[in-house]
Amino acid sequence: MSKRLRRWLILLGCLAVLAVLALIPGQAKQHFDVAKEFELKPIVKLPKIGPFDLSINKAVIYLWIATAVIVVLALIIARSLHRVPGRFQLAVESLYDLARNGIVGGSMKSQQATWFPYIGGVFFFVLINNIVGLIPLPFAEHHQLGFYAATANLYVTITLALFTFVFTHYAGLRKNGAHYFAAWAPQGAPPVLKQLIWGIHALSEFFRLVSLSMRLFANMMAGHAILAVFFAMALIFQSYLAAVVLQGGSVFIYLFEIFVAAIQAFIFAILSAVYIGGAVDQH
Amino acid sequence: MGTAAAKLLGAGLAIGLGAMGPGIGLGLFIGKALEAMARQPEASGEVRTNMFIGIGVTEAVALYAFVIALILIFVAK
Numbered sequence: 380m381s382k383r384l385r386r387w388l389i390l391l392g393c394l395a396v397l398a399v400l401a402l403i404p405g406q407a408k409q410h411f412d413v414a415k416e417f418e419l420k421p422i423v424k425l426p427k428i429g430p431f432d433l434s435i436n437k438a439v440i441y442l443w444i445a446t447a448v449i450v451v452l453a454l455i456i457a458r459s460l461h462r463v464p465g466r467f468q469l470a471v472e473s474l475y476d477l478a479r480n481g482i483v484g485g486s487m488k489s490q491q492a493t494w495f496p497y498i499g500g501v502f503f504f505v506l507i508n509n510i511v512g513l514i515p516l517p518f519a520e521h522h523q524l525g526f527y528a529a530t531a532n533l534y535v536t537i538t539l540a541l542f543t544f545v546f547t548h549y550a551g552l553r554k555n556g557a558h559y560f561a562a563w564a565p566q567g568a569p570p571v572l573k574q575l576i577w578g579i580h581a582l583s584e585f586f587r588l589v590s591l592s593m594r595l596f597a598n599m600m601a602g603h604a605i606l607a608v609f610f611a612m613a614l615i616f617q618s619y620l621a622a623v624v625l626q627g628g629s630v631f632i633y634l635f636e637i638f639v640a641a642i643q644a645f646i647f648a649i650l651s652a653v654y655i656g657g658a659v660d661q662h
Numbered sequence: 663m664g665t666a667a668a669k670l671l672g673a674g675l676a677i678g679l680g681a682m683g684p685g686i687g688l689g690l691f692i693g694k695a696l697e698a699m700a701r702q703p704e705a706s707g708e709v710r711t712n713m714f715i716g717i718g719v720t721e722a723v724a725l726y727a728f729v730i731a732l733i734l735i736f737v738a739k
Contacts, residue, residue, distance in 0.1 A: 413736070414736040414737075481711065485711070590719075590722060593722065593725075593726060593729070594718065594719075594722035594725065596729075597722065597725035597726065597728065597729045598721075598722075598725060600729070600732075601725055601728050601729070601732075604732065642714060642717075642718060643718065645714065645718075646714070646715060646718030646719070649715055650715070650718075650719075
């Protein structure tokens, strides 16, 4: 049997299996609510201090897991550095080089040593949090396996963006003094226009906080919502044919989510570096 | 029209109209990046890095619309 004929027969066989699957009657419709993936119920209730509720819920545990992963990986790499790197050491070294020379070196050459700890830390923290969010862990309701990322929570991303925001203005003030705020409006402009431009610049500086946090939050939340819908679509369509086809589609969207996780970590780090570099290197 | 139908309609309009701008913007932007990479292949590493930054910033705008649509469907009463 020639190769072409065999391939056609395999294709025909797959189509026949799918056609048979379409004829099997589906089961009863099961209820699936996407919003339940993002509900945070306290697991260990701790007292409230003022408006801050200290109880431990799913997001807190995921943050701890990501921190533990980072610490363990860093200890493993630091203890066993070979001169000829193995695969794992090569991967970590290339990430380190990307963070140091690509991200910090690309935007802030003058202050590379000062700001690399923060920017590198933010890059690795967001990267490991995004990737841990793609591992199914039993924290969904009724202790089922579910996906959740700590960065899919607006409070976590707003905290990270607040770090960048505070560091930007602190670094700018420390380097330039009170002239930092005055430099937001261009020198040779008529008075009313100068104040207007200053106001718009101040507003855009504040909006950077919103956009930095919202970008990471919305990417992660949207990704997890799409993942939840794809993986559970077999329950919504009541047929086995849809289940088989959609599980294949789920694999592709999962791969895309890994790509988005890495890209969002990179973008958060490089935008932080650009903002801090812009505040420090003000002419 | 009841509130439930109005919410769903609003969500559909939000993501539908909100994804038009970033879609066109991304297409223009990636096209220009490809042109630049074709003109000068030795700069393609730097062009690619800046292209990813631009993609991240532009796609955030589409995601704002998506978040509003999700809020309308799941959170608004």
